Amino acid sequence: MTEIYPFIMTLLSALVFPGLLFTIALALFTEWYIRKAVAHMQSRMGPTYVGPIGLLQPLADLLKLLSVKEEMKQKYSMTWLAKAFGVIGIGAMIACLFLLPLSPVRFIGDYDFLIFIYLFGVWVPISIIAMALSIPNPFAHLGVSRLLTFIIVTEPAYFAGLLVPVTFASIKAEPVYSIYTTSIKALSLWSNPYYIPFMIIALIAVIASIQAKAMLNPFNIPEAEQELIAGFATEFSGPILAIFNLLHDIDIAISALFVTYVFLGGPSPFNHLSVPGVLLLIIKYIAVVTIISVIRSSFGRYRIDQAIHVLTKYSLVLALIAVIAANIIVYVFH
Amino acid sequence: MIYEYDPIQLTIILSGLMGLVAMVLYIIVKAIEPKYPTRSGDAIEPYIGGEHPSILSRPFVPEANLYWSFIKRNFAKAYGFLKEKMHTGRFSDWVNYMTMWMALLFLISLIVIIVLITGGV
Numbered sequence: 001m002t003e004i005y006p007f008i009m010t011l012l013s014a015l016v017f018p019g020l021l022f023t024i025a026l027a028l029f030t031e032w033y034i035r036k037a038v039a040h041m042q043s044r045m046g047p048t049y050v051g052p053i054g055l056l057q058p059l060a061d062l063l064k065l066l067s068v069k070e071e072m073k074q075k076y077s078m079t080w081l082a083k084a085f086g087v088i089g090i091g092a093m094i095a096c097l098f099l100l101p102l103s104p105v106r107f108i109g110d111y112d113f114l115i116f117i118y119l120f121g122v123w124v125p126i127s128i129i130a131m132a133l134s135i136p137n138p139f140a141h142l143g144v145s146r147l148l149t150f151i152i153v154t155e156p157a158y159f160a161g162l163l164v165p166v167t168f169a170s171i172k173a174e175p176v177y178s179i180y181t182t183s184i185k186a187l188s189l190w191s192n193p194y195y196i197p198f199m200i201i202a203l204i205a206v207i208a209s210i211q212a213k214a215m216l217n218p219f220n221i222p223e224a225e226q227e228l229i230a231g232f233a234t235e236f237s238g239p240i241l242a243i244f245n246l247l248h249d250i251d252i253a254i255s256a257l258f259v260t261y262v263f264l265g266g267p268s269p270f271n272h273l274s275v276p277g278v279l280l281l282i283i284k285y286i287a288v289v290t291i292i293s294v295i296r297s298s299f300g301r302y303r304i305d306q307a308i309h310v311l312t313k314y315s316l317v318l319a320l321i322a323v324i325a326a327n328i329i330v331y332v333f334h
Numbered sequence: 335m336i337y338e339y340d341p342i343q344l345t346i347i348l349s350g351l352m353g354l355v356a357m358v359l360y361i362i363v364k365a366i367e368p369k370y371p372t373r374s375g376d377a378i379e380p381y382i383g384g385e386h387p388s389i390l391s392r393p394f395v396p397e398a399n400l401y402w403s404f405i406k407r408n409f410a411k412a413y414g415f416l417k418e419k420m421h422t423g424r425f426s427d428w429v430n431y432m433t434m435w436m437a438l439l440f441l442i443s444l445i446v447i448i449v450l451i452t453g454g455v
Contacts, residue, residue, distance in 0.1 A: 006337075020358065066363065070370050071367070071368075072378055074379070087359040087363065091354070091356030091359065094352070099348075107348060108339075109341055139381070239367040242363075
């Protein structure tokens with residue numbers, strides 16, 4: 001009985017908390033929050049009809065697309081491939097959650113940050129691109145080419161930015177270069193005066209790159225509806241569109257959650273299982289998502305060359321400077 | 335519960351979990367998606383903004399140009415900068431540049447030799 005217990009716990013973690021069920025709930029809540037916050041800033045009402053203050057609107061949209069709307073089968077499409085890659089992308093993001101202290105079952109080890117890059121930085125873009133190319137269309141191809149141009153700048157910036165606290169946290173700690181170690185020690189890094197400037201620079205770089213990774217304003221260029229119809233999502237309909245929307249929402253939620261843990265320490269200085277800890281975690285998460293919403297509602301869309309220029313300047317270069325300086329500090333002082 | 339593994343085991347376990355979650359989600363989607371009868375004969379054309387399908391066979395600018403134009407423009411800028419700095423036409427500038435370059439190579443080789451001798455300690 002005792003041998004089977006870890007398997008059951010892992011299975012429950014993968015499917016319920018913090019796995020599939022919790023992640024979907026978190027992603028839909030995040031979508032509702034961003035929509036409501038942006039609507040408030042633009043003097044609109046946002047979602048109101050389904051559930052209290054429109055809280056269940058994203059769920060209703062998802063269920064409608066999944067279970068009612070017809071899937072249009074285009075002449076050259078492979079719809080099963082689009083769905084398969086969509087669910088693989090979602091699976092990759094959920095597997096990342098086992099690296100965080102949030103999960104009751106934690107898989108940790110030396111250099112697990114690289115596994116995070118493999119799951120989140122490789123599988124997720126590949127699944128979005130493969131989904132789009134499974135249903136070929138000239139607009140989808142243009143969207144994918146814009147997305148690829150973006151990925152060259154945003155992915156290195158996001159992971160280089162996260163590497164700064166990971167590098168600092170690996171000093172005299174086991175396991176090294178681990179998301180878990182960083183999440184535990186993240187808050188104490190802010191008390192060291194040598195680390196603070198680089199942490200701030202890296203945080204700015206990471207938030208700018210999340211904005212572009214999630215394709216929110218001002219970086220919603222790959223799916224710019226006035227230019228490319230819907231970019232790579234042009235031919236998506238019914239369940240495929242539902243899976244894509246879910247993938248997109250989970251992408252935003254997980255990016256923000258990792259910033260909450262790796263930079264802000266999650267619930268620390270409290271525990272996960274205490275009321276102040278849970279409240280603090282929620283407040284930190286909401287703060288990160290609010291910053292994303294404020295940026296989204298304050299800018300219009302850039303042209304692709306302007307966007308790449310802005311991202312290189314405020315995200316990639318800042319992140320690279322911070323990570324190089326962090327390594328020099330660690331090498332010199334320790 | 336905390337399980338500590340080496341990176342390769344961890345990659346295999348998390349990839350397995352990724353596959354498991356993907357499979358469960360795929361089964362859920364397959365179970366609840368609406369079953370419409372497949373339309374035969376009238377397959378839907380790709381959406382091309384109301385244009386005639388003949389425009390697809392016309393030559394058009396490849397999407398990869400977006401990527402290459404960005405890369406090429408930036409490398410051209412770097413090349414232009416170096417060209418302006420190096421090829422001023424004055425002999426002294428050339429000597430200066432070559433001396434700096436040789437000094438840099440010498441410094442790097444010196445560091446490498448020292449690291450090799452001391453064993454990287």
